[in-house]
Amino acid sequence: MNKMQVRAQDSKPEFSSDAAARSPSGMARRTFTELTNAHPCFAKGSKPNKGRIHLPVSPGCNISCRFCDRKRDDVTQAPGVSSSIVTPEEAVGALRRALELCPEITVAGIAGSGESLATPYALETFRLIEREFPDIIKCMSTNGLLLPQYADEIIAAKVDTLTVTVNAVAPEILAQIVDGADPDVLIRNQLAGIRAVTAAGVTVKVNTVLIPEINADHIAAIAKKISKAGAKIYNIIPLIPQKELAWCSAPGCAEINAARAAAEQYIPVFRHCQRCRADAAGMLGGTDISRQIYARTINAENTFSHG
Numbered sequence: 218m219n220k221m222q223v224r225a226q227d228s229k230p231e232f233s234s235d236a237a238a239r240s241p242s243g244m245a246r247r248t249f250t251e252l253t254n255a256h257p258c259f260a261k262g263s264k265p266n267k268g269r270i271h272l273p274v275s276p277g278c279n280i281s282c283r284f285c286d287r288k289r290d291d292v293t294q295a296p297g298v299s300s301s302i303v304t305p306e307e308a309v310g311a312l313r314r315a316l317e318l319c320p321e322i323t324v325a326g327i328a329g330s331g332e333s334l335a336t337p338y339a340l341e342t343f344r345l346i347e348r349e350f351p352d353i354i355k356c357m358s359t360n361g362l363l364l365p366q367y368a369d370e371i372i373a374a375k376v377d378t379l380t381v382t383v384n385a386v387a388p389e390i391l392a393q394i395v396d397g398a399d400p401d402v403l404i405r406n407q408l409a410g411i412r413a414v415t416a417a418g419v420t421v422k423v424n425t426v427l428i429p430e431i432n433a434d435h436i437a438a439i440a441k442k443i444s445k446a447g448a449k450i451y452n453i454i455p456l457i458p459q460k461e462l463a464w465c466s467a468p469g470c471a472e473i474n475a476a477r478a479a480a481e482q483y484i485p486v487f488r489h490c491q492r493c494r495a496d497a498a499g500m501l502g503g504t505d506i507s508r509q510i511y512a513r514t515i516n517a518e519n520t521f522s523h524g
Contacts, residue, residue: 364410
């Protein structure tokens, strides 16, 4: 057994596939309870002993969110920002290096910098990871527009957790937030896609960008709909006012707490999101090791997306 194989074994989460739930399709799936012990974003309270790596393999997007800032840089701490895009093969190499530096990593996630389902690279990356690191939790973020179309491929790639960004479940509200997609179609596809993957045992987290002037009074309605569709946990992310929504305000603590309280009538709420970059790596709240893993080559175009 070589050093890398030892590291990969040492990096196993607190459960094995033998303990995973059996989905209706017959494929082993990790349960939500197990994920709360090993996935920092599904944890009951913070998990300072669990790490993650985000693999920036998705370059493009298929919708346009009005808060979207299409820059790419080395310093901005925000979802969807990365220094570069890597290939699926390079992403697996990055995971190998990350496990050498931080064996506590339990999760390989893809959250940008664009939309994971707008190009084939995310699913290709997860298939490669499954071959070499089957015990690593595979986590993907999506805006959900193509989720029904790719649900079967997501399930077959053994993606464990899926995050879907749902900013409204009323078309007239969503139209104020998203451009480039029919709001009715986007909402319908998001909810249908959540139902499809959860029926196969995939655990779904939903993100909502909280925009005080637009969707603050709509959070309970979102929470009720996504819970009914099968989502297990809800993450309310405060808006970063910029681009077309620069006129909106960043929600304060009282507004965030009120939104969480409204949502918790219907679904558990995740409370320690750090709005990680799309190339973040290491322990949450600890030293980020991404500079040791990725070549920091700044590309000209970015597809920023809260993910």
